[in-house]
Amino acid sequence: MGKMKWISFALAFALLAASVSGCGKQEGSGETAAEIASAAASSGETEQGGDELDSVLSAGKLVVGIEGTYPPFTYHDENDEIVGFDVEIAEKIAEKLGVEAEFVEAAWDSLLIGIDSGRLDLVVNAVSVTEERAEKYDFSEPYYYEARRVIVRAEDDSIQTEEDLDGKKVATNVTNAFIPWYESMGAEIVGIDTSGEAIELVLSGRADLCGTSVPVLNSYMAEHPDAEGKLKVAFVIPDSEDQIAIPVRKGETRFLEAVNQALAELREEGTLKELSEKYLQGDYTSSAYEE
Numbered sequence: 001m002g003k004m005k006w007i008s009f010a011l012a013f014a015l016l017a018a019s020v021s022g023c024g025k026q027e028g029s030g031e032t033a034a035e036i037a038s039a040a041a042s043s044g045e046t047e048q049g050g051d052e053l054d055s056v057l058s059a060g061k062l063v064v065g066i067e068g069t070y071p072p073f074t075y076h077d078e079n080d081e082i083v084g085f086d087v088e089i090a091e092k093i094a095e096k097l098g099v100e101a102e103f104v105e106a107a108w109d110s111l112l113i114g115i116d117s118g119r120l121d122l123v124v125n126a127v128s129v130t131e132e133r134a135e136k137y138d139f140s141e142p143y144y145y146e147a148r149r150v151i152v153r154a155e156d157d158s159i160q161t162e163e164d165l166d167g168k169k170v171a172t173n174v175t176n177a178f179i180p181w182y183e184s185m186g187a188e189i190v191g192i193d194t195s196g197e198a199i200e201l202v203l204s205g206r207a208d209l210c211g212t213s214v215p216v217l218n219s220y221m222a223e224h225p226d227a228e229g230k231l232k233v234a235f236v237i238p239d240s241e242d243q244i245a246i247p248v249r250k251g252e253t254r255f256l257e258a259v260n261q262a263l264a265e266l267r268e269e270g271t272l273k274e275l276s277e278k279y280l281q282g283d284y285t286s287s288a289y290e291e
Contacts, residue, residue, distance in 0.1 A: 033096035033262035036254070052248065052255040056121055061102045062094040065120040068105035069194050071219040072279040073126045085215075085279035089143065090124040092271060096262035107193060108173055112137070115249055122248045122259065128177040129243045137247035140259050143272055144244035145287045146213040148178060150234040153202060159209055159234045171198035171207035178211055178237065196220055203230055211237060215280035241287065 036053075056062055066074040066086065073086040082103055094101035104120060112127075114120035115137065129139050152159050159168060166186030172179065174191045182189065190207045192198045198210035199220050221227060246263075248256050266272050272285040 031261065033093075033258050033265060036258045036261055052121060052252040053258055056097065056099060056255065059099075061100045062090070062097060063102050063104060063119070063121045064090045064094075065111045065114045065123040066090075066103050066105055066125045067108050067111070067194070068103075069196075070108075070125060070216075071223070072215055074124075085144075085275055086124045086126060088275050088279075089266070089272070092266055092275075093124075093259060093262040096265060097258060109175055109193075112247065115247060121255075122246050124246055126244050127247055129245050130177045133177075133247065136250065138250055138252065138256050140246040140248070140256060141263055142243040142245045142287070143263050143267075144242075144276070144284050146215065146242050146244075146284050148211045148213060148237045148240040148242060149217070150209050150211055150237060151199065151202060151217060151231055152209045152234045153205070154230050154232045156208070156234075161235055162238065164234075165209070168208040169206075171201040171210040173198075176211075177242070178240070181237065181240075182211075196223075199227070199231070203227060209234065213242070215282075215284070218281060243287070 066082070066084075068074050068076060068082060070084075072084055074082065074084040077083045082105075087103070090103070091101045104114065106114060108125070111120070111123045111125060112133070115123060126144070127133075129142065133139075150159065150165075158164060162185050165182065168187050169190050170182050170187045171190045171192050172182070173193065174189065176182075179189060187209075190201060192201065195210075195212055195216050198207070198212070199217075201207035202210050217231075221231075246259055248259065263272070267285065273283050276283050276285050
């Protein structure tokens with residue numbers, strides 16, 4: 001059931017992604033991120049009269065919203081230090097702008113609200129580009145791509161294709177980009193806060209499935225070896241390649257340009273690929289659909 005709804009949703013998502021990311025590859029603007037920041041710093045505008053980029057440069061810090069509970073993207077290591085794929089990307093962007101990265105941890109559902117309130121400059125926490133979010137925020141070029149897998153208990157053979165989701169319980173946070181698709185397939189949403197909680201609900205039988213990426217699943221299994229052999233991938237969600245990007249407040253053109261230029265430089269230098277291989281055990285920094 002609901003297949004036509006998903007086709008429409010997928011088409012809208014594809015059109016949105018194309019409008020946000022252009023041809024898919026990040027291209028430099030002709031100026032480095034440092035040059036953009038330097039020009040902003042010498043523009044003569046005050047912090048009160050300037051824009052977001054002026055505020056960041058004046059403060060000398062980039063305030064970044066993260067969960068801190070979402071390995072391998074943002075999490076605490078054995079020394080309780082904040083680490084992860086997104087953490088290092090944020091640090092590298094801040095370095096390109098000539099400022100320090102300051103991390104603010106919050107529950108996923110409140111991260112984007114932090115941009116609205118001005119408490120955060122941006123969020124770097126595996127944020128998917130969606131039509132709804134793009135109406136409220138401007139997004140950087142994508143820096144990470146990954147198709148979603150439906151994860152079920154190893155002994156559960158009742159879910160093998162999307163048609164089998166009717167009446168099943170899916171553990172996911174209530175702002176997940178794939179909720180419209182789950183609902184179009186007839187699945188019941190079971191709200192959670194973290195990816196680990198979603199997997200645990202599946203293991204306990206309180207949910208039938210969850211949707212996640214290979215890096216997130218691998219990270220969970222590494223931390224919970226007792227779960228080995230208890231889960232399996234039922235199928236890959238059709239046309240589900242997630243485009244992960246960085247949201248900022250609408251209309252902050254110079255700030256977004258600086259962030260995009262920093263990402264372009266990190267891509268060209270090979271840093272994005274290195275960080276992906278370090279934390280995600282593979283290069284997920286290019287779209288599978290690029291020519």
